[in-house]
Amino acid sequence: MTTDSSHQLWIYDTTLRDGTQREGLSVSIEDKLRIARELDRLGIPFIEGGWPGANPKDVQFFWQLQEEPLTQAEIVAFCSTRRPHVKASEDPMLQAILAAGTRWVTIFGKSWDLHVTEGLKTSLEENLEMISDTIAYLRSSGRRVIYDAEHWFDGYKQNPNYALQTLQTATDAGAEWLVLCDTNGGTLPHEISQIVGDVLKAMPLHTQLGIHTHNDADTAVANALAAVREGASMVQGTINGYGERCGNANLCSLIPNLQLKLGYNCLPKDRITQLTQASRLISEVVNLAPDEHAAFVGRSAFAHKGGIHVSAVERNPLTYEHIQPDKVGNSRRIVISEQAGLSNVIAKARTFGIELDKQNPAAKQILQRLKELESQGYQFEAAEASFDLLMREALGKRQQLFTIHGFQVHCDLVQGRVSYCSNAQATVKLTVNGQNILEAAEGNGPVAALDAALRKALVNFYPQIAEFELTDYKVRILDEYSGTSAKTRVLVECRNNFQRWTTVGVSTNILEASYHAVVEGLEYGLLLHSTPVLSN
Structure with a gap:
């Protein structure tokens, strides 16, 4: 096992290739360019852009980056080894790779004899020739090569001698990195540790190993960490863990664990604080809702709900936080619910610029009103704008607009x-x-129609309403066994050009619940435009 944890690790992002294989995820050329530039700003050293020639979109993507290169990251083209019994120099697929104009190319080849004989329908010897010929051809064309050993761990467990032979062949042909891929995602951390250790013992001393893990057993991050601890120095993954089936190793978890907890150098120190922003921006670009409970970067990653927890965190954050949220660009949140105590109310009020203390009657009034409303079905965890209005009302400072x-x-x-x-x-x-x-x-x-009528009535008095947009509308039946007379909770999310806010309404009448949420959404948006921070 590697004992010096201060050395450099190379982060290799494959969101734009492996990540886009996630079901339901689709990106345009403009989306891919925006993501690539965000990753470049984040300080990711290797960004895999796609498979040039596989589709017109990827061809245009690489052409665009030739015209407007990234500032620091290496953009990498991805491709398989040549086809069986075709010279690499004559394979049109590799011509498209060279036309992409990247300095680095990642080539994947077969490590598992089952895939060679059943998938490629060729001999084990020909597979070795395919690896050697492809890499040698790319090297002779001035490219640097990363070799992804596909299905490495399954192949090694089935036929270790042949699997190691494929790695040696790639090294001899000029590959600078050998990346061990857990393509099926079913290997466990203890197996990763053992096999990575075996490879390092079997290969030449200065072999540079990488790790590429999938999350089918929910161990992709743990597997990548295990490989690094054994000596891998390149880590491949995707932002937010996007990828085929159950996804890839999540770089938003791997990078903080490696850099902040294990002391490896992954990103420049001033860039890791941009990780949360990058995670959320990319989720917006690919049009997938952010995972609110994601480690490190999720909105709930540093959220505190229980009164005892909040009280303790207010005294010393170390009591319930494993790192400081701002180290990854996140922030602490105090959640308001029926489980709240005065500590929650006071801490939450502070985030809105309201200073309260336990002796202030308003604090107890707010807490009592909160518990009353939550018992009726209101939920202020996800509707902080409504809670702000509740506090203003208790303090006598809610404007009647x-x-x-x-x-x-x-x-x-x-x-x-x-x-x-x-x-x-x-x-x-x-x-x-x-x-x-x-x-x-x-x-x-x-x-x-109700939203439109309210806006139409108010816009002449409050022109800023024209900038408001209702972006999300969620309905939940709270007591489903009551049938059509069940109580309904409605959450409405609005936004302007600068921020988002969410309001809540509850009623046995879905229209009345919607009305309350929509009205408070408009009211709160107007307050954001016109009202200074409260103090008490």
Whole structure:
């Protein structure tokens, strides 16, 4: 086992190739370029861009980066070894790789004899020739080569002598890195440690090993850590663990564990604080909701809900936090719920700029009101804007920007094989600045119509409402056994050009619950534009 943990590790990101094989994930050329530049800013040294020639998108991606190169990262083209019984110099697939113009190329080849005989339908000797000829050809064309040993661990367990022979062949042909791939993702950490150790004993002294793990046994991060502890010095993975089937090793977990806990050098010290930002930006680009509970970078990674926990963290964060959140660009959050105590309320108020103490009657009033509402089905963990409004009301500082007197919603139904609401119209009656307003608007559903009517009534008084956008609408039935009379909780997320906020409404009437959430969403957006930070 390696005992010196201060040496350099090389992080190799394959989000743009292996990550895009995740079911339901699709990116455009512009998306790929934006992700590549974000990874470059983060300080990732190797970024695998895709397989040039496999599709027009990847060809154009590499052409774009030739025109506008990255600032520090090496962009890497990916490809397989040549086909059986075809010279590497005559294989069109490799011509596309050279045309990509990258200095580094990653070639993957077969390590498992089963894949050679059953998958490629060729001989073990020809597979070795394919590895050697491909790498030698690329080296003669001025490329540096990383060799990915596909299905390495399964192959080694089946036929260790042949698997090692493939690595030696790649080294002799000029590969600078040998990456051991757990392609099926079923190997466990103790096996990784043993096999990586065996490889280092069998290969020449200065062999540079890498590790590439998949998460089918939910051990991809642990496996990569085990390989590094045995001597691997390149770690391949993806941002947020994106990848085929169950995903790849998550770099957002690996990098902090390696750098902050084990002392390896992965990213420049001033860049690791950008990790949370990069994780969330990339999740937005690929249009997948961020994992709120992801280690290190998740919104809940440093969230504290239990009153005892909050009280302890307020005294000393080490009591319930394994690292300081800002080391990875995250932040501590105090969660408000029915489990909250005064410590939660006081700490949460502070995040909104409100200073309270346990002797302040308002703190106890807020806590009591919180517990009452949560017993009715409200949930303020995910609706912090509504909790801010609750606090302002308890302190007597909630501005009355408008008063709603009532609303009506009408739907026209078209009868077909299935009845559906083809059009909805909402009418709202409200008072703004002493003026009574009656306004109506249409939408493709009752909530959309209600939202449109409210905006239409208010925009002349508050033009900034035009910048607000309702971005998410979630409904949950709280007591499903009550049937159609069940209580409903609605969460509405809004945003402007700068930030997002979420509000909540609860009622046995889904429209009333939606109305409360939408109204508070508009009210809170206006407060963000006009109200200074509160103090008490």
